Structure formats: C-alpha cells, structure tokens
Amino acid sequence: MTPPETLLLTIDALSAGTRLDVFLSGKIDGLSRSRLQTLVRECHVLLNSLPARPSHVLRTGDLVSARIPAESAPSAVAAEDIPLAILYEDADLVVLNKPAGLVVHPGAGNASGTVVNALIHHFGGLSVIGGIERPGIVHRLDKETSGCLLIAKSDSSQAAIAAQFAARQIEKTYLALVEGCPRIPHGEISAAITRHKVHRQKMTVSDRGRESFTAFRVLGTHNSLSLLECRPKTGRTHQIRVHLKHLGHPVVGDPLYGRRGPHTRHFLHAWKIAFTHPSTAKHVTFCAPLPDEFPAWTREAAVSANPSNARGKPARKQSDQGS
Secondary structure (H helix, E strand, O other), X not given: OOOOEEEEEEOOOOOOOOEHHHHHHOOOOOOOHHHHHHHHHOOXXXXXOEOOOOOOEOOOOOEEEEEEOHHHOOOOOOOOOOOOEEXXXXXXXXXXXEOOXXXXXXXXXXXXXXXXXXXXXXXXXXXXXXXXXXXXXXXXXXXXXXXXXXXXXXXXXXXXXXXXXXXXXXXXXXXXXXXXXXXXXXXXXXXXXXXXXXXXXXXXXXXXXXXXXXXXXXXXXXXXXEEEEEEEOOOOOOHHHHHHXXXXXXXXXXXXXXXXXXXXXXXEEEEEEEXXXXXXXXXXXXXXXXXXXXXXXXXXXXXXXXXXXOOOOOOEEHHHHOO
C-alpha cells in the first residue's frame, strides 16, 4: 500500500493573511477545497504541530504539515523525454533556460508536456516539499515567458531557496520588448494588483490589490518599440505584464494585456537570476541569453547595457548527455 503523502510548508510573507484551506488549495493539486477542509477538520493537516480550523488566517513563519491519505493523493506525474536547456547544474540545484511555449508544471489542460515531466525523466528524485506534482519547483514562469528557471534537487535546498524568495532576497531581472517609448529612461512602477473581477484569468491594477513594485529602465528603442530591463521587487501573478500595461507600454505579443498581432508569444524573458547558493553560501548569478525570436537589435542593446554577462552561458541540452 502506498504510504500517505506528507507535505511540509512554511508560510512566507506573500501567503500571510490567507485562510488555511485557501492556501492548501493552491499547493495541493487534485483535491477540492471541500475535501481539503475535511482533511483539516480530521487533523490530517496541522498548523505549528497543532489542530486548526480551515478558516484559520495564516501568519508569516507558520509551519503547515499536511498528511494526505494515499487514496486522496494526487496521481504521479509521468516522465517524458523532453529536451532541457541547462545553464547550470550541481548536487543542489539546476538552472534551466526555459523556452517559450513550455508549461512549468501539470495543471488543468496541461497534464503532460511540461517542465516537470521532463525533470522526472532526466533527474528522477527531486524535492517534493511543494507537492509530488511539482517536484523541484520553487518558482514559476508563464507558459510564453522564456529564460531562467531555478529547480531544487533536494528538500534542504528547496527550503533554503524558498526562504530567500519569502524574504525577497532572490534577484530576478527580466527583459521585455514593449510597445512605444516610455517618457522617462528609468523608474519604479508602484501599483497594487488583484484578480480581475470579470476575466478571472487576468490580473489588474486595483487599490484593493496587494502591493506590487517593479523597477525598470529603458535599454534601447527601435521602430516605436522599446527594450526594458525589469526588476520585480514583489512576486505577483503576471506582475511585469500588468505593470507595463499600466505604464502604457504593454509587452509585444501579449494577448491578455495588449495585443497578439502577428506573434506566437509575448516577448518577456527571465534574463537573470541571482541568489545565495544553499550549500556554498556564495552569491551566484545566472543569465539566459535572449532567444532568437527577439529582434537582433534587442540583443545588441542588452549587451551594451551589461557587457560582462548579458550574453549568458551557452546552454547544453540534457538529452545530449545520455540521461
């Protein structure tokens, strides 16, 4: 008999203020909110090692332990031989250069063909702190967003990296090709974000949303388009895309917050990621070069702005390594 699945989750600042059952529904796939509420009432879920109510409001630093009975556990994700472009790999972590069009983990409408399916094939056992359907996943990129994706190989490395995300110590830098030319060369967008009341797949700026900050600077302009370097200081869903629309310069090719036009993707790229390595305690930075879909002038602008590391390290295909 398969043993129960046990998850250990530490509440970060972004999840603080959320009900326990709502928090669990965002972390455990395949279970309804009512089923999760039942598990909480039956003490399969503990808060700081004590029973709790489904409606309990979480605080930063709270420890949630969820013991999911085997019959209710999400089904295992199938391994699939999908090539991975690896920027860096060691015993603790992997940094991928995710292409546009690849979903990070299985979900509604994407049961296969995801980064997670590929990870299981190429690496086998990874950290499952975030759930068995999201092994190694410590953060996500939208389907059409390309670039640096950090993967944890062990529970200890995932816990250490998750703590840095919670403390906003992970430095993420994106490149966005946008419509028009901003009036100022650099600045910070401060606009609270919440889910759209009507179009539930979209986010929107609202005074009732959660505070959100994105620093930006213009790296170059050409033919009424601009390349922006964006540094999100918070981690809201679709944050950069929503903020750039709010600025009046939506991301090129973004059908949700701008217009698709002739493009097959939105032009947002997770360019660099910097953090403290969980084992060596050294500050490390990884860079994913702009993909070929971006115009040539954007690559030149990126290199001119950051000549030391703008091109990034050449990625290697995991499938070429015989894994």
